[in-house]
Amino acid sequence: MIATDRRSPRVPLAMPFGWFQVLYSSELAIGEAKPITYFDRDLVIFRTESGAAKVIDAYCAHMGAHLGYGIREHAGSAAAVDGENIVCPFHGWQFNGEGQCKHIPYAKNLPPRVARGEKVIRSYEVREINQCILVWYHPDDIAPTYEPPVVSEATLENDEWGEIKSFTWEISTHMQEIGENAVDAAHFHFVHGTNDIPDVQKQEFGEFTRHGLLKTRNETPRGVIEGFIENFSTGPGLSVIKFSGICDTILLANLTPVHSEHARAMYAFMQKKVDGKTVSGGIGDAIIANICSQMEEDIIIWNRKIYYERPLLCDGDGPFAKFRKWYGQFIPPSPAQD
Incomplete structure (x- = not known):
């Protein structure tokens, strides 16, 4: 068999899974959120009041608004972060970094999935080491199968x-x-x-x-x-x-x-x-x-x-x-x- 027998335009391989860097730690302040695109998905990353970096899918489970873009006082940047939650700019629903809806400001009766504390937006495992924010990605949402190494020279x-x-x-x-x-x-x-x-x-x-x-x-x-x-x-x-x-x-x-x-x-x-x-x-x-x-x-x-x-x-x-x-x-x- 010669090489040209199996020639394909570009690279016919699926995206790999594993731990990947999405930002440097210095690029995300407490209370800040940013839209990011990786893994052929629109995501939003935010840092909570406690300092933890969180990554979830970008679209609100309510009506599909993008959580990475704010309005009024947040116009030109991402949506607001309130404590440990990101706030949807469309109707004010709040979601934590595990993809659960934690607050609906005008609801008297919560939707059953919200009331049960179920995850309603896909979330991603995050590790913040070596001055980098790393995210675990697997197309089937499988839990991490290995851990990223700490590089002692890269610690603050x-x-x-x-x-x-x-x-x-x-x-x-x-x-x-x-x-x-x-x-x-x-x-x-x-x-x-x-x-x-x-x-x-x-x-x-x-x-x-x-x-x-x-x-x-x-x-x-x-x-x-x-x-x-x-x-x-x-x-x-x-x-x-x-x-x-x-x-x-x-x-x-x-x-x-x-x-x-x-x-x-x-x-x-x-x-x-x-x-x-x-x-x-x-x-x-x-x-x-x-x-x-x-x-x-x-x-x-x-x-x-x-x-x-x-x-x-x-x-x-x-x-x-x-x-x-x-x-x-x-x-x-x-x-x-x-």
């Missing part, structure tokens, strides 16, 4: 690392195509212009995790300096990449599906302080700029390539089959119907 309490520097890209492809770069050392020379192909030291696949280690040779004014790129992935959406050799840098490389062929990449860089001071300018910024430049080079390829179920591979290629088998556990057999 860790004063050995500098503040986050964040970047966002919109990519027109399926997330699996992006993830495959992690096992594709050969592309570094041809896409990014490196003099050498990095040496693969490790590629390990766990139940929900993947661990890779590349040895690199970096040309600098002081000569060639050896370094390492270490990648830890948890599920399809969360990766921690550690760069060492010149300036210790950590990248939270998180991917979230907007829909099956539109991914949002949210990259947050941190660099280790030197003598208690944040690295600024010079080599630190140059490293981040280089990584961002490589991302934009990759996007040129991703936005235009198609997916082969059985690509024609050679002995110098990475373990694509192992990666796809591991990644495939996060892709449902077919898109679920709501």
